[in-house]
Amino acid sequence: MRLLIPAVGLLVLLLVVLRWSDPSPRAELTVAYSDIKTLDPQLVSAMLDVRVSYSLFEGLCTFDPATMAVLPGVAERWDLSEDRRTYTFHLREDARWSNGDAVTAWDFREAWRLALMPDLGPPPYVGFLYFIDGAEAYGKWCLKTLMAIREAGDDADKIAMAKRRAANSEAKFDELVAVKVVDDRTLEVRLKLPTPYFLDIVACWPMFPVHRATMARMTTVDENSYNLHRDPTWVHPETIVGNGPYRLARWVFKREMFLEASETYWNREAVGPQTVRMVHYRTTSAAFHAYETGKVDLVFGVGSLAFAPELLEAQRAGERNDVHEVSNFGTYYYVLNCREKLSSGRDNPLADARVRQALNLALDKEEIVPNVQRIKPVVARSFTPPGGLGPDYDHPKGLGYDPDRARDLLAEAGYAGGEGLGPLDLTYNTNQGHGPLVQAVAHAWNKELGIAVETSSKEWKVFLADRNSGNFTVARSGWFGDYGDATTFLDLFLPTNNNNDSGFDDEAYTALMDEAAREADAGRRLELLAEAERIVIEERPVMVPMYHYKLIHLFDPDRLGGVSLHPRGMQMFYRMRVLN
Amino acid sequence: MWHLIGKRLVQLPLLLWIIYTVTFVFAWLIPGDPTERGEGRRPPAEVQEAMKVQYNLDNPWAFYVQYLGDATGVGYLVGQRERAFDLGPSLQYIDWRVAGIIKGALPVSLQLGLAAILVALVIGVSAGVMGALRPGGFWDWATLSVAMVGISLPTFVTGTVLLLVFALVLGWLPVGNWGGAAEMVLPTITLSLPFAAYIARLTRMGMIEVMNSDFIRTARAKGLSERRVVVKHALKVAFLPVLSFLGPAAAAAMTGSFVVEEVFNVPGMGYFFVAAVQNKDLFLIMGVVLVYATMLIVFNLLVDVAYHLIDPRIELEG
Numbered sequence: 018m019r020l021l022i023p024a025v026g027l028l029v030l031l032l033v034v035l036r037w038s039d040p041s042p043r044a045e046l047t048v049a050y051s052d053i054k055t056l057d058p059q060l061v062s063a064m065l066d067v068r069v070s071y072s073l074f075e076g077l078c079t080f081d082p083a084t085m086a087v088l089p090g091v092a093e094r095w096d097l098s099e100d101r102r103t104y105t106f107h108l109r110e111d112a113r114w115s116n117g118d119a120v121t122a123w124d125f126r127e128a129w130r131l132a133l134m135p136d137l138g139p140p141p142y143v144g145f146l147y148f149i150d151g152a153e154a155y156g157k158w159c160l161k162t163l164m165a166i167r168e169a170g171d172d173a174d175k176i177a178m179a180k181r182r183a184a185n186s187e188a189k190f191d192e193l194v195a196v197k198v199v200d201d202r203t204l205e206v207r208l209k210l211p212t213p214y215f216l217d218i219v220a221c222w223p224m225f226p227v228h229r230a231t232m233a234r235m236t237t238v239d240e241n242s243y244n245l246h247r248d249p250t251w252v253h254p255e256t257i258v259g260n261g262p263y264r265l266a267r268w269v270f271k272r273e274m275f276l277e278a279s280e281t282y283w284n285r286e287a288v289g290p291q292t293v294r295m296v297h298y299r300t301t302s303a304a305f306h307a308y309e310t311g312k313v314d315l316v317f318g319v320g321s322l323a324f325a326p327e328l329l330e331a332q333r334a335g336e337r338n339d340v341h342e343v344s345n346f347g348t349y350y351y352v353l354n355c356r357e358k359l360s361s362g363r364d365n366p367l368a369d370a371r372v373r374q375a376l377n378l379a380l381d382k383e384e385i386v387p388n389v390q391r392i393k394p395v396v397a398r399s400f401t402p403p404g405g406l407g408p409d410y411d412h413p414k415g416l417g418y419d420p421d422r423a424r425d426l427l428a429e430a431g432y433a434g435g436e437g438l439g440p441l442d443l444t445y446n447t448n449q450g451h452g453p454l455v456q457a458v459a460h461a462w463n464k465e466l467g468i469a470v471e472t473s474s475k476e477w478k479v480f481l482a483d484r485n486s487g488n489f490t491v492a493r494s495g496w497f498g499d500y501g502d503a504t505t506f507l508d509l510f511l512p513t514n515n516n517n518d519s520g521f522d523d524e525a526y527t528a529l530m531d532e533a534a535r536e537a538d539a540g541r542r543l544e545l546l547a548e549a550e551r552i553v554i555e556e557r558p559v560m561v562p563m564y565h566y567k568l569i570h571l572f573d574p575d576r577l578g579g580v581s582l583h584p585r586g587m588q589m590f591y592r593m594r595v596l597n
Numbered sequence: 598m599w600h601l602i603g604k605r606l607v608q609l610p611l612l613l614w615i616i617y618t619v620t621f622v623f624a625w626l627i628p629g630d631p632t633e634r635g636e637g638r639r640p641p642a643e644v645q646e647a648m649k650v651q652y653n654l655d656n657p658w659a660f661y662v663q664y665l666g667d668a669t670g671v672g673y674l675v676g677q678r679e680r681a682f683d684l685g686p687s688l689q690y691i692d693w694r695v696a697g698i699i700k701g702a703l704p705v706s707l708q709l710g711l712a713a714i715l716v717a718l719v720i721g722v723s724a725g726v727m728g729a730l731r732p733g734g735f736w737d738w739a740t741l742s743v744a745m746v747g748i749s750l751p752t753f754v755t756g757t758v759l760l761l762v763f764a765l766v767l768g769w770l771p772v773g774n775w776g777g778a779a780e781m782v783l784p785t786i787t788l789s790l791p792f793a794a795y796i797a798r799l800t801r802m803g804m805i806e807v808m809n810s811d812f813i814r815t816a817r818a819k820g821l822s823e824r825r826v827v828v829k830h831a832l833k834v835a836f837l838p839v840l841s842f843l844g845p846a847a848a849a850a851m852t853g854s855f856v857v858e859e860v861f862n863v864p865g866m867g868y869f870f871v872a873a874v875q876n877k878d879l880f881l882i883m884g885v886v887l888v889y890a891t892m893l894i895v896f897n898l899l900v901d902v903a904y905h906l907i908d909p910r911i912e913l914e915g
Contacts, residue, residue: 055692135644163647242651252692270693270701272775272864303862306765306772478629478877 044275044294045595046577049304049316051297053274056252056265058225059132062141064497065317068588070222072276072293073259077106077125077204078220082581082589085405085501087216091120091226091260091283092204101211101537102150104219108202113281114228115257115264122204124226130190131232132223134159136245142223142499144508148215150195150207158189166243179243210534213542214502221500228258262288262591271297276590288591289579308571314595315580316571317588321450325569326391339573345566346405346584347497348397348506351443351458352484352560356520360488366438367490370557371430376491377416377561378423379465380458386564389454397562399554401506402498405584410503410543413551415562420465427466435467443472445493446480454563455493484518494518494560501585503546504530510553519559526552598905605898609891610669616890617665617883624874624882625657631688631877652688654879664883684887685880689872695884698869703888705775706865710851712785714843717792722839724793725800726827729835732805740797747794756787756860775864784861788854792846796839803835833907840907844900848893 054063058070071079079090092106112120129149132140133156146152162185166178190196195207208215218224231251239246251257254265262284263276276293278285296313298304301321307313319325332340353373359365366372387393395403398415424434432438443459445451452474459470475483484492498505508514511530512522526549533545553559572580579593632648646655653660664685666672673681684695724744728737747755760783764772771780807813808831816826855867866885873881 054690057692060691135647140644167650239651241653242647244647244651246651249686249692250694250697269864270690270698271868272701272705297864298862299859299868300862303772307862310764310768310772312771476629477875478627482628482630 042292044290044292046290046292046315046590046593047294047296047313048590049298049307049313050274050295051299051301051304052271053295053297055249056257056268057247057249058222059128059137059140059142059227061222064586067222068590069274069295070225071261071587071589072263072591073257073261073265074222074225075112075261075282076220076222076224076226077108078216080220080587080589082587082592083579083583085217085583085585085587087220090220091125095216101213102209103205103207104215105199106204106206106219108204109283110202111283112260113283114260115279115281116228117281118228118230118258119201120226120260121201122198123201124229125204125224126190126196126198127229127232128225128227129196130155130187130194131227131247133190133194134186134245135163137247140223142221145218145221145223145499148208148210148212148218150209151193155190155193158193159186163243175243176238176240179238179245182243183238183245211537213539214500214504217500217502226260228260231256231258262589263293271299273297278591289594290590293590305571314572314577315593318568319571320392320567320569326393328569328571329392338575339571341570341572341574341580341582342392343568343570343582343586344395344402344404344584345497345568345586346402347495347566348400348402348562349394349493349495349564349566350397350400350560350562351491352489352494352519353558354487354490354492354520355522355557355559356487359490360486363439365490366430366432366441369430371426372432372438373558374416374555375423375426375430375466376462377558378419378426380461380561381418382563383418385454385457385461389457390564392567392569394564394567397564400496400550400560400562401503402565402584405498405501406503407501409540411547413547413554415554416558423466432468435463435469438468440469440471442490443470444480444483444489444491445472445474446477447474448477451493458561458563487518487520491561492518495566497566498585503543503550504533507546507549507553510559521553521557521559523552523557526557598902601901601905602898605894605901609894612894613887613890614665617668617887618661620883620886621657621661621664624877624879625660627874627877629877631879652686652880660879664880668883668887684884687878687881689876689878689881695880698881699866699884699888702864702866702869705863706867707851709781709784709788709857709863709865710847710849712781713788713850714792714847716785717789717796717846718839718843720789720793721796722800722832722836724797725835726804726832728797728801729804729808730827737801740801744794744797747790748798750790751856752787752791752854753856753860755790756784756857759783759787760860772861775862780861784857784863787860788850788857792850795842795846799838799842800832800835803838804831807831807835837904837907840900840903844897845893848889848896852889852892 051065053069054066055061056066056069056073058074061067061070075090077090077092078087080086081088091108091112093109094107096105108120108122114120129146131137132143133146133152135156136159143156162182166175166182169175169178197205199205232247235248235251235256237246254268257265259265262279262282264279265274266277267275274295278288278291282288296307298307301319304313304316305319305322308316328337328340329342331337353367353376354365355368356365357368382396386396398417399412401410401412403412427433427435441462443455445455455472459472462468462470483489484494496506496509507530510517510519510521511527529545529549529552533542533549536542536545554562568586570580576596577593578596581588631654632645649655653663667683667685670681687693687695687698690698724740728740731737760772763770763783770782813826813831816830852866855871857863858865858867869881869885873885
């Protein structure tokens with residue numbers, strides 16, 4: 018009998034413990050998800066976060082994810098001025114925030130103003146706003162005034178100064194930036210230069226509006242830095258106010274997110290699944306098991322699974338019909354350091370463009386890439402990926418496999434047989450499966466050119482810091498395009514770009530990019546851009562492009578419709594359809 | 598006993614302060630820039646600089662003092678802060694504060710850890726007693742072998758095998774989700790196995806020793822039933838080594854196991870120990886370590902108190 022008491026006690030305790038978890042109800046659509054980094058549209062940069070952004074918010078324009086055509090969003094129509102520099106957006110009357118307030122032109126003005134202030138954590142896409150006349154100047158004003166407060170004498174009341182700065186910042190915005198609220202439903206935007214892809218930009222998430230009252234409530238002056246500080250938890254279900262097709266009903270960190278169709282969304286008839294549940298899976302294989310056992314309807318991006326090639330094989334053989342491959346809008350490459358000196362102080366052999374050409378010509382990518390990357394992504398010859406830029410852009414041919422020419426160029430540069438080039442350092446980040454390709458490339462350079470290659474893998478943070486500061490010779494890299502124009506790739510190698518790890522600073526390239534930006538004729542403009550790309554790919558290469566990323570999605574096409582297979586990878590849950 | 602509890606409670610802040618200081622030194626020395634984000638879109642340099650100023654990432658001493666003040670509630674008491682026990686924002690998961698992350702993950706870990714320790718206790722003690730009753734007999738041999746395997750096999754092996762057999766091949770249990778009781782079975786068993794094995798060995802050792810002692814002979818001589826002898830007299834004494842193991846074991850089980858979490862997709866704390874360090878997410882590192890240290894100290898105190906309750910002869914020294 019006495020034994021029973023502890024046994025029953027344990028059992029009761031166990032039951033209490035079990036009662037702790039409270040999973041969400043089943044949703045019409047369940048999606049496997051990995052890390053969500055942020056829901057603040059102005060700070061979003063990861064593709065997974067972008068998809069959630071488009072569920073919770075909507076810009077003046079939006080996309081058809083299947084074709085990436087620009088569609089009306091909050092704006093029902095827009096006019097473009099004669100000189101193609103002024104857009105006037107006419108907002109629809111029935112656009113509403115999730116709390117019932119009307120979405121007005123003021124909400125866009127406020128969102129763009131806040132995004133331009135350097136205060137609110139690092140806004141990764143602030144460059145999108147720089148297309149607007151005066152936007153960059155406003156950003157500079159904000160920074161200058163912030164620095165002035167920080168550098169003011171110790172006896173100054175810096176907090177009061179910071180509050181004054183915040184108060185002045187609205188008037189300053191109206192003075193400097195060519196964004197004009199004509200009335201609640203009309204917004205006028207003048208651009209620095211005619212920008213043929215501006216609507217594509219306007220449809221992107223960094224241009225989403227903010228609910229002004231919520232922003233005002235959640236923003237304070239930080240007493241350490243005198244920054245304006247927005248409480249980042251404003252995106253939690255209790256406080257977030259959005260204007261998209263869904264509202265955020267529940268978000269448990271790293272566990273699940275639950276979306277419910279918004280009753281205030283103007284286009285609610287178009288919303289397919291009324292509830293969407295995103296379940297967090299730490300590993301792709303866990304997500305795959307959940308899919309196979311019917312727990313989730315859709316898994317994005319299973320290409321990293323060890324057996325992904327077998328899945329593709331099964332699809333091709335007709336044994337499965339749920340494996341969908343998409344060539345993505347991004348390129349995997351090795352960035353070449355173009356600076357005169359390496360960070361060690363040694364002369365950089367790669368400063369000579371012929372050496373960089375030789376490194377390209379020595380690789381038989383058609384052989385190497387499919388052998389290492391068994392899901393067989395498209396081998397890259399140019400930086401810009403095929404598809405996603407429209408049919409009129411003429412991608413450069415790139416440097417093919419020509420080992421003889423590679424050896425000649427290396428000899429011309431004074432490194433015949435790899436002599437004198439010293440050990441060439443090839444860096445990559447640990448743990449992400451980059452090693453095998455790095456080894457294959459190192460082996461090929463050694464075999465074809467006689468160069469001794471030293472490979473080194475570094476922890477992610479260290480790797481990023483080294484790559485950004487030029488502390489490398491050759492480093493693994495990758496880039497995804499953000500909008501449907503070649504500049505989303507080519508701007509990367511301008512000397513002013515903070516993501517230009519190569520240190521490439523080329524007058525001819527910059528001049529061509531400038532000329533393209535000023536060119537009124539669309540066809541001629543694309544020619545200039547293609548010419549610029551030829552410089553960074555063929556003449557004075559800044560990289561060795563390896564392949565274009567491939568995505569593999571899992572979903573049963575008989576059960577789920579409306580999943581986009583467009584290279585740009587945009588997905589909108591409200592356009593999906595749960596069939597039968 | 599009250600003396601002991603009082604003494605330990607006085608020691609607690611001192612211990613936490615030492616742990617805080619040591620952790621801070623190591624965390625600060627992790628190479629890399631905490632403001633760097635993974636996705637590769639880098640903000641202008643001035644913006645990154647401003648962020649460092651905002652979070653004291655440019656000044657270790659200021660960070661050390663301010664975080665200590667915020668986390669202990671001193672900053673709140675002197676009226677500088679709106680929140681007491683503020684563990685700061687996460688630099689990597691920018692929508693969340695460390696307290697929010699721990700609030701989401703810790704209950705899951707507590708739930709899994711508590712269940713695992715309970716299962717381990719039941720399995721471990723029964724196996725240990727069974728083995729000790731006839732040392733060298735079949736049951737002794739069998740339980741010892743199983744315990745040996747349980748201790749030796751890492752959880753990523755047992756977890757994966759259990760997952761493969763019971764979830765994928767037999768299809769009896771669901772995988773890769775967290776919520777219902779069925780989902781808890783496999784991770785609980787996996788996490789409990791090493792603890793169960795250890796408890797079994799401790800119980801067996803204790804029982805064999807106790808069963809040969811004089812008071813057991815006396816108990817038998819009194820004519821008590823064998824069951825009563827084992828349960829009432831022997832087990833109570835033999836359980837003491839198990840009890841002292843339970844404190845750190847419970848703390849270890851309840852603060853999460855990275856491996857078990859990875860294998861079964863459990864949204865617990867273990868992940869953040871690893872991720873925080875990898876991302877040099879200073880606030881998260883300090884917050885998670887402080888919470889873990891507090892739990893460890895409190896569990897050890899609870900064990901000492903339980904010791905005293907089971908065997909009042911034991912002198913409790915602080």
